[in-house]
Amino acid sequence: MGGAVNRPDLAAELRRRTRSDQQARDHLTRTGEPGGLLRIDADNTAWLKAVVAEHGWPGRELVGDQGADDAWLLVQHADRDPGFQHEALELLTGAVEAADAPPRHLAYLTDRVLIARGRPQLYGTQYTGDDTSSLRPQPVHEPERLDERRAAMGLEPAAAYDERIRRAYGPATDKETTA
Incomplete structure (x- = not known):
């Protein structure tokens, strides 16, 4: 490739x-x-x-x-x-x-577009900081199927991604965060 x-x-x-x-x-x-x-x-x-x-x-x-x-x-x-x-x-x-x-590009941009439209994301790639500045994922459509969708796009499981995002960004310094 x-x-x-x-x-x-x-x-x-x-x-x-x-x-x-x-x-x-x-x-x-x-x-x-x-x-x-x-x-x-x-x-x-x-x-x-x-x-x-x-x-x-x-x-x-x-x-x-x-x-x-x-x-x-x-x-x-x-x-x-x-x-x-x-x-x-x-x-x-x-x-x-x-x-x-790569499919991962599509997953991230899909989530970005959905969140911008006020809709839940599909792949759990987009995070935000709440009032206490802690990171949290934006809402996810059918969270019980999240890892299945992530795997289909070549993404790591949501828990591993969450841990990596929190390590990399710690407390949110901006409203929107993506890896």
Whole structure:
């Protein structure tokens, strides 16, 4: 999977933008200050929208495994453009069906879109902080079948994910948290 990268220029720009995204989020976690996060998210969203309009979903064939991961992360953080996230979800669904993107990307973005619409998530990937700043998963549809759905998407069991999220993020410093 992810052999030859057809657009190394796009892959490199995705990598650069993802590093910037992660630095801004690390800054927020360390300081509680958003810094330029909103501007970075808006710029990344506008750029990714243009890429998608020209090339379709930037999957493995176009940008390699790392580039596909980077594109997914940027769309996860495009929360201020839910219409684009929904469009990307449709394109990502096709990419996963064509083995051009990993199913885990689809699970995370599905949950992100559902939560934005006020609906329960399917895969338990989205967390929030409550009034006491402790992390908790957003509501889940049919929680008794959660691990079954997670396994079908190549995700670890919910309990293991929960432990990893709590170790990584500790008390919530932001309203929305995803790995």
